[in-house]
Amino acid sequence: MKQLLNKTRMTSRIVFAGGISLGIIFIVTSFISIYQIRRDTEKEWSTQLERTTLVVSEQASQTFFSATTALNSISDIVNFARLRDEKSYRHFASQEKQYLFLKEKKTSNPIIDVATFIADNGDVLNFTRSYPPPKINLADRDYFKALKANNSDEIFYSVPVKNKGNSKWVFYLAKRINGAQGQFLGIVLIGVSAENFSAFYEKSGLKFRERGIHFLIPK
Amino acid sequence: MKKVGSNLGSGASISLYRNDYILMTRWPFVDKLVGIKNSNSATQEIIGDRTTVEHGLLITDKARFSTGTASEPRMVAARVVNEFPFIATVVIPKSLYAPNFFSHVGWILGLLTIGLILLFTFVRHVLFANSQINLELLERGLVQKALGDANEKLETLAYIDLLTGLPNRQNLIEQLNLAIDKCKITPSHYAILFIDLDNFKELNDRYGHDRGDLLLTKVAKQLLACVGSDDIVSRFGGDEFVILLSHLEYKEIDGTYTAELISQKILNTLTQTKHLDGIEYRCSASIGITIFGQEPLSEFEIIKRADIAMYHAKMSGRNTFSIFNAQLQKDFEYKLHLGELLKDAIEQNHFEYYYQPQFDNHLNIIGAELLLRWKTIEGDEILPNIFIPLAEQNGLMIKLGNLAIENAATQIAAWSTFPFLSNLTLAINISSQQIEDTNFVHSLITCLNSHQVKASQLRLELTESVLITKFEDAIRTLDLLKSYGIKLSLDDFGTGYSSLSYLRRLPIDELKIDQSFVRGIVEGSSACNLIITIINLAKILNINVIAEGVETKEERDFLFENGCFLYQGFLYSKPLPLNEFIEFVRSWKHIDPE
Numbered sequence: 001m002k003q004l005l006n007k008t009r010m011t012s013r014i015v016f017a018g019g020i021s022l023g024i025i026f027i028v029t030s031f032i033s034i035y036q037i038r039r040d041t042e043k044e045w046s047t048q049l050e051r052t053t054l055v056v057s058e059q060a061s062q063t064f065f066s067a068t069t070a071l072n073s074i075s076d077i078v079n080f081a082r083l084r085d086e087k088s089y090r091h092f093a094s095q096e097k098q099y100l101f102l103k104e105k106k107t108s109n110p111i112i113d114v115a116t117f118i119a120d121n122g123d124v125l126n127f128t129r130s131y132p133p134p135k136i137n138l139a140d141r142d143y144f145k146a147l148k149a150n151n152s153d154e155i156f157y158s159v160p161v162k163n164k165g166n167s168k169w170v171f172y173l174a175k176r177i178n179g180a181q182g183q184f185l186g187i188v189l190i191g192v193s194a195e196n197f198s199a200f201y202e203k204s205g206l207k208f209r210e211r212g213i214h215f216l217i218p219k
Numbered sequence: 220m221k222k223v224g225s226n227l228g229s230g231a232s233i234s235l236y237r238n239d240y241i242l243m244t245r246w247p248f249v250d251k252l253v254g255i256k257n258s259n260s261a262t263q264e265i266i267g268d269r270t271t272v273e274h275g276l277l278i279t280d281k282a283r284f285s286t287g288t289a290s291e292p293r294m295v296a297a298r299v300v301n302e303f304p305f306i307a308t309v310v311i312p313k314s315l316y317a318p319n320f321f322s323h324v325g326w327i328l329g330l331l332t333i334g335l336i337l338l339f340t341f342v343r344h345v346l347f348a349n350s351q352i353n354l355e356l357l358e359r360g361l362v363q364k365a366l367g368d369a370n371e372k373l374e375t376l377a378y379i380d381l382l383t384g385l386p387n388r389q390n391l392i393e394q395l396n397l398a399i400d401k402c403k404i405t406p407s408h409y410a411i412l413f414i415d416l417d418n419f420k421e422l423n424d425r426y427g428h429d430r431g432d433l434l435l436t437k438v439a440k441q442l443l444a445c446v447g448s449d450d451i452v453s454r455f456g457g458d459e460f461v462i463l464l465s466h467l468e469y470k471e472i473d474g475t476y477t478a479e480l481i482s483q484k485i486l487n488t489l490t491q492t493k494h495l496d497g498i499e500y501r502c503s504a505s506i507g508i509t510i511f512g513q514e515p516l517s518e519f520e521i522i523k524r525a526d527i528a529m530y531h532a533k534m535s536g537r538n539t540f541s542i543f544n545a546q547l548q549k550d551f552e553y554k555l556h557l558g559e560l561l562k563d564a565i566e567q568n569h570f571e572y573y574y575q576p577q578f579d580n581h582l583n584i585i586g587a588e589l590l591l592r593w594k595t596i597e598g599d600e601i602l603p604n605i606f607i608p609l610a611e612q613n614g615l616m617i618k619l620g621n622l623a624i625e626n627a628a629t630q631i632a633a634w635s636t637f638p639f640l641s642n643l644t645l646a647i648n649i650s651s652q653q654i655e656d657t658n659f660v661h662s663l664i665t666c667l668n669s670h671q672v673k674a675s676q677l678r679l680e681l682t683e684s685v686l687i688t689k690f691e692d693a694i695r696t697l698d699l700l701k702s703y704g705i706k707l708s709l710d711d712f713g714t715g716y717s718s719l720s721y722l723r724r725l726p727i728d729e730l731k732i733d734q735s736f737v738r739g740i741v742e743g744s745s746a747c748n749l750i751i752t753i754i755n756l757a758k759i760l761n762i763n764v765i766a767e768g769v770e771t772k773e774e775r776d777f778l779f780e781n782g783c784f785l786y787q788g789f790l791y792s793k794p795l796p797l798n799e800f801i802e803f804v805r806s807w808k809h810i811d812p813e
Contacts, residue, residue, distance in 0.1 A: 005353060005357070008352050009353065012350070015349070016342060019338055019339070019341070023338055030327050030328065038320060045311070050298070053297060056298070056309065057298045057306075060300040060303065060305050061301040064300065064302075064305070157237060159237070159241050159243075159254045160243055169244065169248075169253055171243055194244035198245065198246040201233035201244075201246030
């Protein structure tokens with residue numbers, strides 16, 4: 001009788017201890033799982049984000065490369081003309097032939113919103129929107145100020161601004177034009193529509209969201 | 220600009236910054252943010268942390284959580300645009316990346332909860348089942364223990380007397396059997412002392428059973444103190460104790476010497492005064508002794524012999540011991556036989572009725588006492604002092620008394636037709652057993668009524684022993700008899716132990732002076748003073764006094780001179796059979812000088 005009592009008591013203790021142990025294992029396993037899932041989530045999302053930023057940055061790089069190429073080709077046209085002074089530059093840039101040249105650049109490159117020749121006082125000499133151009137002065141723009149003040153061969157990337165022609169957000173890639181003596185003659189300008197980027201981002205974002213959702217579903 | 224992708228959730232965005240953190244464009248597009256430097260952006264933090272530079276790329280430090288302008292946590296990744304001074308960033312809010320995570324956490328916690336509940340239920344069920352088993356086992360253990368205790372108690376009850384703590388009858392019988400077996404192997408001698416307390420019933424009746432029990436416990440201790448450690452003192456039942464004496468020396472013939480000494484010691488011890496809860500009591504006992512070991516006897520035979528010896532001691536006046544012998548056996552068997560004969564005699568009314576006249580001082584016959592004579596069918600004449608106690612011992616007294624009452628009523632009724640007999644009072648003796656019988660008064664009155672006899676013509680003579688037990692009950696019965704007009708006489712007055720206070724409460728009409736005192740008159744002993752005292756006592760109580768056993772003229776004169784005017788005895792007439800009595804009364808009338 002006593003042995004039987006001891007046996008049942010021992011069984012109770014074992015079951016109790018086993019139950020507690022199993023409960024602890026359940027809890028610990030659950031929290032480890034939660035932690036693991038969190039880590040995996042972070043990792044997978046970070047991978048996803050890395051990929052997305054890569055796509056986005058590549059797209060930007062390609063866009064800017066294309067815009068820069070167009071800007072450089074326009075700048076090369078001016079440089080090949082070997083203009084000596086501001087007068088000859090104005091004359092060169094205001095010709096209808098240049099309007100057609102700019103127009104061709106814009107047509108061949110859809111990212112270009114506008115291409116412009118600017119005089120040393122900020123007046124628009126020629127641009128892709130119309131010929132002859134209306135009287136527009138861009139002396140207040142950051143790129144004009146920056147390039148007039150600094151004799152640099154580098155391209156200046158402006159802050160986005162609302163285009164005075166169509167009120168759309170555009171940012172510009174600008175390059176300084178120098179005379180024979182290195183004096184400031186004006187600026188050549190390529191405007192890129194911000195909408196180009198946001199439209200692409202929207203497509204990427206939607207895809208990203210879809211992928212992200214799929215990604216989170218355990219395989 | 221139109222906002223796009225707003226359905227992605229608040230806080231989600233893909234942006235392009237200039238390397239001085241001026242926002243060039245973003246999706247979804249927000250006018251007020253474009254062209255503005257994002258000085259608090261998490262991007263600055265990411266890009267500024269150059270430790271994450273990898274292959275010319277600036278990327279997130281593994282896309283960590285951060286907080287932005289919105290209160291909601293967001294995840295931000297940033298990357299420098301290759302060869303251009305721009306930074307591309309992607310931001311997603313918690314609402315995008317967290318739901319599935321929290322959904323999984325919810326699932327896990329849910330499963331955990333269910334698992335814990337199931338586990339808890341299982342463990343609880345097992346523990347509960349185990350506890351039930353434990354309880355059952357414990358209960359079983361307790362029951363077994365209780366059964367063990369009960370068995371032990373039963374065993375104790377079976378062998379021990381609870382009141383005194385002495386071995387009981389069963390125990391003694393077993394010990395006796397052991398002794399008998401030992402005698403078969405080795406010649407030895409044992410003695411059985413059968414002890415019966417004298418008048419124990421009276422103690423119980425008078426002072427209550429509590430005091431009776433107290434006496435038994437005290438007696439038990441005293442008995443234990445009187446015997447050796449190898450002797451066994453047992454309570455045999457009621458007020459009977461039996462002692463088994465061992466190791467009686469063989470040279471003492473049959474061991475009686477030792478047994479006698481111990482018996483005497485017991486008698487001396489028991490007579491010591493005992494304090495019984497407020498009263499002082501001195502008891503005595505009658506002891507029967509039997510020795511065994513020499514002849515093969517059963518345990519019952521041994522006990523029976525001791526009982527016979529005890530009975531003899533009781534009959535010998537109590538407070539003494541008696542040793543069993545063959546004569547006692549014979550006497551005992553004769554009494555048994557006589558008891559059987561008496562029973563038959565009562566059933567068949569084989570008694571002879573004698574009438575002894577009673578006289579007043581003018582020699583008028585005032586009545587008679589009815590006396591029973593018994594001659595057995597074997598022709599032996601048995602005296603009343605033999606068969607009356609025998610009837611009491613055999614529980615035949617009430618039947619015998621009823622015979623006497625029936626005879627008396629019949630005679631009184633018959634005498635009513637004779638003028639010289641019609642005024643006589645007939646006295647009969649009644650015993651204490653009759654008085655104690657609750658049906659006595661009813662049957663007596665019924666008998667008188669059935670014979671149309673006046674109750675005043677019947678006189679009941681009772682002895683003082685009637686008053687010893689249940690005094691109050693006896694008084695009530697006597698009062699009831701008195702209320703019917705029956706006369707009461709106290710027989711053998713002076714031989715017992717009536718106290719004056721009791722006498723005063725008795726509703727008696729007459730005191731009867733015992734013949735032993737009357738016989739003492741001629742010897743000039745102290746009996747004379749006793750008689751004078753009794754007579755004066757009767758005067759004080761204003762009741763009659765009658766003397767029995769008057770055999771000489773001197774006795775009669777002494778009684779007359781001292782105020783006793785009623786007589787019964789051989790001086791006038793011996794007890795007479797009915798016909799002779801009637802003739803005597805008729806003749807007496809005839810020779811009456813007055």
